[in-house]
Every structure is written in structure tokens, then in C-alpha cells.
Amino acid sequence: xxxxxxxxxxxxxxxxxxxxxxxxxxxxxxxxxxxxxxxxxxxxxxxxxxxxxxxxxxxxxxxxxxxxxxxxxxxxxxxxxxxxxxxxxxxxxxxxxxxxxxxxxxxxxxxxxxxxxxxxxxxxxxxxxxxxxxxxxxxxxxxxxxxxxxxxxxxxxxxxxxxxxxxxxxxxxxxxxxxxxxxxxxxxxxxxxxxxxxxxxxxxxxxxxxxxxxxxxx
Amino acid sequence: xxxxxxxxxxxxxxxxxxxxxxxxxxxxxxxxxxxxxxxxxxxxxxxxxxxxxxxxxxxxxxxxxxxxxxxxxxxxxxxxxxxxxxxxxxxxxxxxxxxxxxxxxxxxxxxxxxxxxxxxxxxxxxxxxxxxxxxxxxxxxxxxxxxxxxxxxxxxxxxxxxxxxxxxxxxxxxxxxxxxxxxxxxxxxxxxxxxxxxxxxxxxxxxxxxxxxxxxxxxxxxxxxxxxxxxxxxxxxxxxxxxxxxxxxxxxxxxxxxxxxxxxxxxxxxxxxxxxxxxxxxxxxxxxxxxx
Numbered sequence: 386x387x388x389x390x391x392x393x394x395x396x397x398x399x400x401x402x403x404x405x406x407x408x409x410x411x412x413x414x415x416x417x418x419x420x421x422x423x424x425x426x427x428x429x430x431x432x433x434x435x436x437x438x439x440x441x442x443x444x445x446x447x448x449x450x451x452x453x454x455x456x457x458x459x460x461x462x463x464x465x466x467x468x469x470x471x472x473x474x475x476x477x478x479x480x481x482x483x484x485x486x487x488x489x490x491x492x493x494x495x496x497x498x499x500x501x502x503x504x505x506x507x508x509x510x511x512x513x514x515x516x517x518x519x520x521x522x523x524x525x526x527x528x529x530x531x532x533x534x535x536x537x538x539x540x541x542x543x544x545x546x547x548x549x550x551x552x553x554x555x556x557x558x559x560x561x562x563x564x565x566x567x568x569x570x571x572x573x574x575x576x577x578x579x580x581x582x583x584x585x586x587x588x589x590x591x592x593x594x595x596x597x598x599x600x601x602x603x
Numbered sequence: 604x605x606x607x608x609x610x611x612x613x614x615x616x617x618x619x620x621x622x623x624x625x626x627x628x629x630x631x632x633x634x635x636x637x638x639x640x641x642x643x644x645x646x647x648x649x650x651x652x653x654x655x656x657x658x659x660x661x662x663x664x665x666x667x668x669x670x671x672x673x674x675x676x677x678x679x680x681x682x683x684x685x686x687x688x689x690x691x692x693x694x695x696x697x698x699x700x701x702x703x704x705x706x707x708x709x710x711x712x713x714x715x716x717x718x719x720x721x722x723x724x725x726x727x728x729x730x731x732x733x734x735x736x737x738x739x740x741x742x743x744x745x746x747x748x749x750x751x752x753x754x755x756x757x758x759x760x761x762x763x764x765x766x767x768x769x770x771x772x773x774x775x776x777x778x779x780x781x782x783x784x785x786x787x788x789x790x791x792x793x794x795x796x797x798x799x800x801x802x803x804x805x806x807x808x809x810x811x812x813x814x815x816x817x818x819x820x821x822x823x824x825x826x827x828x829x830x831x832x833x834x835x836x837x838x839x840x841x842x843x844x845x846x847x848x849x850x851x852x853x854x855x856x857x858x859x860x861x862x863x864x865x866x867x868x869x870x871x872x873x874x875x876x877x878x879x880x881x882x883x884x885x886x887x888x889x890x891x892x893x894x895x
Contacts, residue, residue, distance in 0.1 A: 403676075408673070409673070412664075412669065412672060412673070416664045416669075417663040420663050420664070434664060437664060437668075438664065438671070441672045441675075441676075442672065445675050445676050493614065494643075499608045503606025503609060504606060504607045505639045505640075508639035508642070509639060509643045509646055512649070523656075526653065527656060530650075530654065531657060534657075548651075549651045549655065550655065550657050555619065566621075567621075570615055570619055573615055573619075574614065574615035574616070577615060577647055577650055577651060578647070580650050580654070581646050584646070584650055584653070585646065
């Protein structure tokens with residue numbers, strides 16, 4: 386979600402000078418994003434909030450030493466990721482072994498939808514719903530997206546949240562999550578592919594339904 | 604030649620610009636020829652765009668947590684500017700053992716506040732040469748040539764202890780702030796350190812000029828322009844007052860050197876009123892305590 390905020394070169398000196406207004410601006414603009422990201426590392430909302438609180442404490446403590454080598458946002462997100470990882474690891478010790486596996490499918494699209502030569506057998510459905518009845522549908526499809534996002538494996542979800550929901554650059558995502566660029570791309574691709582599939586299924590179902598209701602009306 | 608299946612597998616590498624040039628070219632050629640794959644790539648892009656529309660988490664921080672973060676910021680910013688270590692103020696509750704966690708302020712803390720109230724709580728006088736500009740002024744050099752060495756002015760203020768504080772309250776930090784001062788266009792400089800010293804008095808009188816100090820002068824942070832932070836670390840004074848069971852804490856605020864003899868007027872206005880009337884809220888006290 387885009388947030389309006391003063392650029393780094395304006396807000397950073399104010400922060401370092403102890404300007405409360407600047408800190409409030411940051412706190413209120415980024416806490417929701419941090420909370421969303423934190424939730425991808427820890428199991429409960431309460432823990433996520435604690436992680437966000439710890440992150441801000443870390444920011445307060447470290448701001449005087451922050452030299453601006455990365456953007457302020459990336460720096461804050463990195464603090465969060467580190468705190469959250471510590472928490473997440475601590476929490477996951479009690480997880481059953483089976484929960485640690487990551488049963489990811491490698492293909493972006495169900496392989497059954499391609500012919501033997503790799504050409505489309507069942508091509509992507511047209512997303513008609515985007516134009517018709519768009520207001521209600523958009524809200525519905527966002528909730529479909531939200532659910533599908535929640536269902537992604539953790540590593541994929543973290544990348545997708547940072548890249549697509551928060552709009553963080555690829556390089557910064559790698560730094561925040563401590564992963565390689567190619568790793569980042571693979572995780573992003575798998576995540577996005579699953580979300581696209583969820584939307585496709587949603588639109589297809591919606592279209593089937595409106596076909597049926599039209600048929601009944603005739 | 605890339606198959607449609609290859610196209611779906613490589614879609615993100617393509618949109619991220621990570622494909623080698625020749626691969627990217629054949630990707631584009633396939634796209635030009637294949638409507639299904641164009642649709643696929645467009646849908647993938649639309650999915651990413653839709654993700655930007657997701658609502659942020661409804662509650663970033665709940666109000667109590669937010670307040671404790673703000674409290675930590677306030678005390679740490681004052682402390683940082685005072686040149687003290689964060690740990691010395693934001694540490695464990697009084698007398699507590701040191702905490703393993705390196706974020707000592709991570710515990711439950713809250714900020715409680717009070718401000719000067721009533722006519723008797725803030726006293727000062729207008730330095731000679733600045734008549735008509737109100738009371739509660741500090742000055743160094745004086746614009747009145749009869750006082751070439753400057754005319755020191757002190758502020759005496761009484762702040763009630765915030766109601767949340769009792770004898771058992773652990774005080775993490777206490778910051779006295781003067782939020783709305785002005786220099787009336789006469790920037791002050793070279794006046795030595797600004798101190799908020801704890802003294803005890805019943806009513807203002809000129810005898811307070813040399814009153815005995817209870818807690819040693821706590822350094823204050825003084826900005827160079829209007830609106831900069833002006834804050835004093837009065838943690839010791841507040842702890843003292845709690846320890847002896849007082850329900851208020853009183854300060855004498857002054858510069859070490861009244862006159863810097865640099866030939867220009869130095870002025871700090873706390874009360875913009877032209878009379879000697881005291882406006883409540885000119886001095887604030889924020890105390891960070893352990894939450895119940």
C-alpha cells in the first residue's frame with residue numbers, strides 16, 4: 386500500500402535531531418506495513434505486534450548511527466526481518482517436523498494444461514469480470530487475493546509482500562530477507578503464479594455463475 | 604523456440620529483466636505471435652498490481668504500544684542530544700537487575716505527564732531592557748547599555764507529580780520540556796550550559812536566586828532556533844522527589860553565564876504575554892515509568 390511520506394533526505398535529519406513529528410509520521414505510515422510483514426514470520430497477531438514494537442525500539446536506538454547506505458524504509462524493514470526471524474525461530478521450535486517442509490510445485494501453471502509439445506491445451510481464461518460489475522468484483526477479488534496470499538509458503542509470501550504489496554525494490558528485498566537475487570526471483574515467480582491461478586479460478590467461477598443466472602433469467 | 608510452458612515458467616524473469624538478451628528476444632517474439640501467452644503475462648502483471656491495492660493491516664500498533672514507543676523516542680532523543688548513553692536512562696526499573704535483552708525499553712512502559720499550572724507555578728522576570736516582551740525570559744547580553752555584563756534571569760517552576768506516580772513507581776526517565784519558547788528574533792548563544800536544578804520553595808521570592816540545590820543541575824538540550832528541542836533531563840530530581848514523598852517537583856532553570864559579552868542581545872521567551880501573567884503549559888514534564 387503506497388504511503389505518502391517525506392523523502393529520506395528530509396525526514397532523516399529531523400529524526401536524528403529528535404523531531405517527534407518526524408517520528409510520528411514514520412511510525413504511523415509504516416506500522417501497518419511492518420505489522421503485515423511481521424505476520425509472515427510469526428504465528429500470532431500478538432507476536433507480530435511485539436515484533437513491530439521491538440523494531441521501532443531498534444530504530445530509536447540505531448537512528449543516530451544510520452548512515453543512509455540503504456533507504457530508510459529498507460533499513461527499518463531489515464530490522465523487522467531480523468527481529469521477526471529471531472522470534473519466528475524461537476516459536477517454530479515447537480512446530481512438528483512436517484510443518485517445516487515446503488511442498489512447492491515447480492511449474493507456474495498446472496502442467497496438465499499444456500499439450501505434450503508445451504503449447505497451451507487449456508489456455509488462461511479471460512478475466513471478463515474486471516470490466517463488468519467491477520466495484521463489487523474488485524472487492525471480492527481482493528479478498529480472494531488476501532486468502533491466497535495467506536496460503537502461500539512463508540518464503541514466497543515474504544517476497545511477494547515486500548515486492549508487490551509494499552513496493553520494495555528487488556535489491557532491497559534481497560537485503561532485507563538475506564537471499565540471493567535469483568532466489569528472490571524464483572520465490573516471487575512461484576508466489577505470483579499461485580496468486581494468478583487463484584484469481585483465474587475466482588473469475589472463472591464468477592463467470593460460470595453469471596452465465597447460469599443469465600440462463601435462468603431467459 | 605520457447606514453448607508456451609517455458610513462457611509461463613520464465614515470465615517473471617522476463618518482466619524482471621533477468622533474461623539474457625537472446626532469450627529475451629525470443630520471449631518477445633513468442634509473445635508477438637501468441638495471444639494466450641500475452642494474456643498470461645498480462646494477468647501475472649495485473650495480479651502484482653492488484654496486490655498493491657490490498658488494505659494495510661487495520662491496526663499497525665494498538666494505542667498503548669504506540670504510546671510506549673513514543674515514550675521511548677521522547678526520552679531517547681532527549682538523552683541522545685544530552686550526550687548521555689541511552690542505557691543510563693532507558694534502563695531497567697530502579698534497583699532492578701540488568702535485563703538480558705539488549706532492548707531495555709522493550710518492557711511495558713508508559714509516559715505520564717504534567718505541566719506547570721496556576722499563577723504561582725512559573726516565576727521569572729523580564730530582564731531590564733526587554734520590558735514589554737513578557738515574563739519568563741533568559742537573557743545574556745542586554746540591549747540596555749546600562750547593563751554591559753548582561754542581566755541573568757532565572758525561571759522558577761513548580762510541576763505537580765503526575766497522578767499515576769506513587770512511592771513504588773519505577774521511573775525510567777523524566778524529561779522537562781519547554782515546547783513553545785521563542786527567541787523573539789534575538790538568537791541566544793554562548794551563555795554556558797542551561798541547567799534545570801531541583802530546589803524547594805513555597806512561594807517565589809528574590810531569595811530563591813541563591814537557593815540551595817537539592818539535585819545537581821541536570822544538563823538541558825537547547826536548540827539554536829525557535830522550535831528546536833529544548834529539554835532537560837530531570838530524572839534524578841523526579842526520583843528524589845518521589846523518594847521523599849513530595850507531590851510536586853520544583854526547578855530553577857538558568858544559564859551558567861548570564862552575559863557572553865558578544866555585543867548582541869540573547870533572549871529566550873517562554874511567555875509571550877506582555878504582562879507578568881503566567882500561562883499554564885509553558886513547561887511540561889514527561890515521566891516514563893514502568894506500566895502497572
